[in-house]
Amino acid sequence: MWPAVIAGSISCYVLKLLGYSVPRRILDNARVKSVAALLPVALLAALALTQSLSTGQHLVVDPRMGGLVAAIACAARRAPFLVTVAAAVAVTAGLRALT
């Protein structure tokens, strides 16, 4: 895991530094900005769904799906960050204990 930890840390730092260093016109472009604004939305949606509904290369429905639904319900009601995470964890653990 070390290579990924180190490479990821360096690449994220370099990106931060790039914002202060690259010529303005490269990043100050309507298309680049529009892609950059949508990337987190796409990645977070895919991360939440694939992490909850798959194991390895298999799609599975298990207690984690209940945790996902609980998190969505909390976030939709603007619950604090930790409450949303705690709901996902608690519902998953609860369903797992029942099954």
Added chain:
Amino acid sequence: MVKNAAFIGLATGAYGFSFGAVSSASGLSLLQTMVLSGVMFTGASQFALVAVLGGGGAGVAAVATATVLGSRNAFYGLRLVDTLGLTLWRPVAAQLTIDESSAMAFAAPDRPTARRAFWATGVAVFVCWNAATIVGSLIHLIGNPSTLGLDEAAPGAFVALLLPQLRTRLSWVVAGVAGLAGLAAVPLVPAGVPVLCAAGVAAVAGWRARSAQTAELSS
């Protein structure tokens, strides 16, 4: 100002605590978790890296996902470079360039206030985030991460980060299509790669749109 910064620092501490717990549940050591919080220091990327690694994804896919999520910090730096007017301290300011410090600087009424807001928030979040990470990563000592439901903590965090960003119709469409594309790719490609397929959806949509709607999204 300092009070606001301290409050934001404490609030992000809760988030850092969950990161520590998720990271150790994903199989990273305490030292690896601490390096991520100290050096990578950008929440969504850290969660993504450990989630992909914990899900059996390749290191390359984990790094790529973290990097794509961290790209927004470059755009904060672009807007901050004139406000902060730095030379010597630029490498340090770059490390503290994250959602919270940038948002506080952008919200300030004038340049001196913006500078103070940036540094106070950046330092407060850095200290609280790293301290909370250590506490969180010790939680796995209590019991089996899976029995405790900790494997669902990272998706919970992704949901909490995502929903406030869904402010336009285009963002809802992209989230929906990207999420489904990710799921559809699960049986077809190695673990970790489905998320990168979803990034392709954003790239295509953003490249084609660049309308008033996306300008609003990026503001």
